[in-house]
Amino acid sequence: MFKDIKKMPPLTPKAIADMPHTKLGIDYNVWCKTETGNHKWRNIRWVTLILVNLLFFASFFLDLSLLEGSLSGSRAMGFYLIDVYNALQVILISIPGGYFASLTMNFWIGFFTILILSTLGGRTYCSWICPYHLLAEGAEKLHNYFVKKKMVKEHSFNIYLRFVFWVGFLLLALFTKNIVFENLNPIGILSRAITYGPGLILLWVLALLIFEIVYSKRFWCRYVCPVGATWAITGIVAPLTVKFEFDKCGYCRDCQDVCLVPHELWFVQRGKATQEVHFTGSDCTRCGLCIDTCGGKALSFTIKGVDKLL
Amino acid sequence: MAKESKENSRRQFIKSGAVAIFGLAALGGGVSYLRSVNGPDDTRTPYFLRPPGAIAESDFIYGCIKCGLCVQICPIDAIKLAGIDSGLSYGTPYIDVRTQPCDFSCDSLQCVETCPTAVLDFKPYEIAGGNAIAAYQKEHDVAEVGFNPFPIQIKAMKEEVRMGRAHVNKNTCLAHQGKGFKGVSRGLDFEGVYRSPDSKFKKATPLRDIEFDRETCNLCVTECPIGETAIIFSPRRRDGKMRPKVLDACTGCGVCVMVCPTEEPSIIVDPDLTHLSSGRGRHV
Numbered sequence: 001m002f003k004d005i006k007k008m009p010p011l012t013p014k015a016i017a018d019m020p021h022t023k024l025g026i027d028y029n030v031w032c033k034t035e036t037g038n039h040k041w042r043n044i045r046w047v048t049l050i051l052v053n054l055l056f057f058a059s060f061f062l063d064l065s066l067l068e069g070s071l072s073g074s075r076a077m078g079f080y081l082i083d084v085y086n087a088l089q090v091i092l093i094s095i096p097g098g099y100f101a102s103l104t105m106n107f108w109i110g111f112f113t114i115l116i117l118s119t120l121g122g123r124t125y126c127s128w129i130c131p132y133h134l135l136a137e138g139a140e141k142l143h144n145y146f147v148k149k150k151m152v153k154e155h156s157f158n159i160y161l162r163f164v165f166w167v168g169f170l171l172l173a174l175f176t177k178n179i180v181f182e183n184l185n186p187i188g189i190l191s192r193a194i195t196y197g198p199g200l201i202l203l204w205v206l207a208l209l210i211f212e213i214v215y216s217k218r219f220w221c222r223y224v225c226p227v228g229a230t231w232a233i234t235g236i237v238a239p240l241t242v243k244f245e246f247d248k249c250g251y252c253r254d255c256q257d258v259c260l261v262p263h264e265l266w267f268v269q270r271g272k273a274t275q276e277v278h279f280t281g282s283d284c285t286r287c288g289l290c291i292d293t294c295g296g297k298a299l300s301f302t303i304k305g306v307d308k309l310l
Numbered sequence: 311m312a313k314e315s316k317e318n319s320r321r322q323f324i325k326s327g328a329v330a331i332f333g334l335a336a337l338g339g340g341v342s343y344l345r346s347v348n349g350p351d352d353t354r355t356p357y358f359l360r361p362p363g364a365i366a367e368s369d370f371i372y373g374c375i376k377c378g379l380c381v382q383i384c385p386i387d388a389i390k391l392a393g394i395d396s397g398l399s400y401g402t403p404y405i406d407v408r409t410q411p412c413d414f415s416c417d418s419l420q421c422v423e424t425c426p427t428a429v430l431d432f433k434p435y436e437i438a439g440g441n442a443i444a445a446y447q448k449e450h451d452v453a454e455v456g457f458n459p460f461p462i463q464i465k466a467m468k469e470e471v472r473m474g475r476a477h478v479n480k481n482t483c484l485a486h487q488g489k490g491f492k493g494v495s496r497g498l499d500f501e502g503v504y505r506s507p508d509s510k511f512k513k514a515t516p517l518r519d520i521e522f523d524r525e526t527c528n529l530c531v532t533e534c535p536i537g538e539t540a541i542i543f544s545p546r547r548r549d550g551k552m553r554p555k556v557l558d559a560c561t562g563c564g565v566c567v568m569v570c571p572t573e574e575p576s577i578i579v580d581p582d583l584t585h586l587s588s589g590r591g592r593h594v
Contacts, residue, residue: 104426158322
C-alpha cells in the first residue's frame with residue numbers, strides 16, 4: 001500500500017502563484033523561518049519522556065507504587081506492561097524449554113496491552129518514552145555539528161538492517177537459551193540504572209553514544225534496535241500519525257532536515273507528492289519536530305479515521 | 311543512474327547484513343562459551359542467593375526479563391539486581407544474605423507473586439497455602455470466634471521456601487567454642503533489618519537496635535523466622551555442649567547469616583543446587 005502511493009504519478013509541482021508564501025504576500029525566505037524557534041512539541045515530548053522515567057525512579061525511591069519496574073517490564077498502578085520484544089524472546093525460549101504453560105496471566109496481560117498500544121501509535125514509544133532516545137538525540141546534534149565542521153564523516157547503512165537484527169536476536173535467544181539482547185539493550189540498561197542505581201554496564205551505553213557521534217548517526221536506533229523495529233512492524237496499521245497537506249507546503253524541506261527518520265518525509269520534496277494528503281509511514285516516531293518547524297503548518301498530528309469524523 | 315544506485319544499496323545491504331549476522335553469531339558463540347565455562351550458575355554463592363521460588367538456575371536466566379519488579383516490591387530491600395560483573399546474569403535479582411536477608415516479614419512472598427514470567431514460581435506456595443487453609447477449615451468453623459486461617463496460610467507458604475540450606479562452620483562458631491555473646495551483633499553502623507521472632511513489632515526493625523546477652527551464643531537459633539523445625543540448640547553427643555543444629559525445614563532465608571556476630575559468618579547458606587540440571591520443577 002505504502003509502495004503503491006510512492007509509485008503513483010506525482011502531482012504537478014506548484015507554480016509560484018500557488019505557493020503559500022505568495023498567497024500570504026511575503027518573501028519566501030521570511031515565510032520559511034516563520035516557525036523558527038517554535039519547540040512546542042519537542043518540549044512537551046521531552047517533559048513527558050523525563051517524567052515517565054522519573055516516575056519509575058520515584059515509584060521505587062519514594063515507594064509510590066505508581067509505575068514500578070523498568071521499561072522491560074513494569075506495573076502501572078497494578079496493571080502489568082511487558083516489553084513486546086522481550087516477551088517474544090521469553091515465549092520463543094519457553095516453548096522448547098517446556099516453560100510455556102508457566103507464563104503467568106499477568107505476563108499475557110502485559111504483553112497484549114503493549115502490543116495493542118503499539119498498533120495504535122507505532123514508534124511513538126521511541127521518541128516519547130525511550131530514555132536512550134533522549135541521549136541519542138543529543139549525540140545526533142553533536143554528530144551533525146562534527147560533520148558540518150568536516151571532523152567526522154557520515155556513514156549510513158540500509159535501514160532494513162534492523163530486521164536482520166530483529167530476527168537475529170530472536171534466534172540468538174532460542175539457540176543460547178538466554179535473553180542475550182537484554183544484556184545489550186540500552187533502553188533496559190538505562191531504565192534499570194535510573195530506577196535501581198547506576199552500574200558499570202553504563203559504559204556500554206557510553207560506547208554506543210560515542211560510536212554514534214564519531215561514525216554513524218543514530219546507529220543503534222536506525223540500524224539495530226529490535227525494540228523499535230517491533231514498533232515499526234506494528235506501526236504499519238497505527239492510526240496515530242503525522243498528516244501532510246500538499247496545498248500548504250512550500251518545498252522548503254526544513255521538516256526533512258530536522259526529521260529523525262527523513263525517509264518517512266519523502267513526499268515533501270518538489271515533484272514527489274502523489275496525493276493531496278499524505279501520512280507518514282511506520283518508521284515515524286511521532287516526535288513532532290517537523291510539525292514545530294513547518295512554516296506553512298502543512299504537517300499535523302492526526303488520528304486516521306477519526307479526523308474525518310471531527 | 312537510478313538502477314545503479316539501487317544495485318549499490320542492495321550490495322551494501324547484503325554486505326552490512328553479513329557483518330550483522332557474523333556479529334550475532336560471534337555473540338551467540340561467546341555466550342555459549344561463557345556458559346560452558348561458568349556453567350549456568352555463575353551467581354549463586356553462599357552469600358548470593360536467588361529470591362524465594364526461583365526455578366532451576368539454567369531456566370531462571372532465560373526466563374528473567376530483568377524488570378526488577380521483585381526488587382520494587384520487597385519491603386526490606388533484600389533483593390538487588392546483579393551488575394555486569396556477574397556476566398550473563400547481569401540484571402537478574404539476587405539476595406545478599408549477609409547484608410540483608412529475606413526475613414519473611416512481608417508475610418506474603420509478594421516478590422514471587424509479582425514475577426510476570428514465573429521464574430519466581432508462585433504455584434507451589436499457592437498450593438501449600440491452599441492446603442493449609444483447607445486443613446484449618448476442617449478443624450475450625452467460620453462462625454468460631456477468632457477464625458483466621460491467614461497466619462496458618464502464611465506459615466505454610468514460607469515453610470515451603472527453599473533458597474538453600476544453612477550449615478554451621480564449627481571452627482569459628484562461638485557456641486562450638488563454648489563462648490557467649492553480649493552486645494549489638496553487627497555493630498552500630500549495620501543497616502540490615504529483620505523481624506525478630508520475639509519482637510512485638512509487625513514490621514522489620516534494624517538489627518542494631520537489639521542488644522543481645524547470651525551465656526552461650528545462640529542468635530542463629532533464637533532469631534530464625536521459621537523456628538525449631540529449621541534450627542535447634544541441642545547438646546553435642548560427645549560432651550553435651552550446646553550448639554546450633556540445622557534441620558530439614560531450613561528455608562535458606564539467611565537471617566542466621568546476618569545475625570551471626572563473628573567477623574566472617576559462622577553459619578552460611580549453601581544455595582539450593584540440587585535442581586541445577588535443566589528442566590523446570592520444584593526443588594526440595
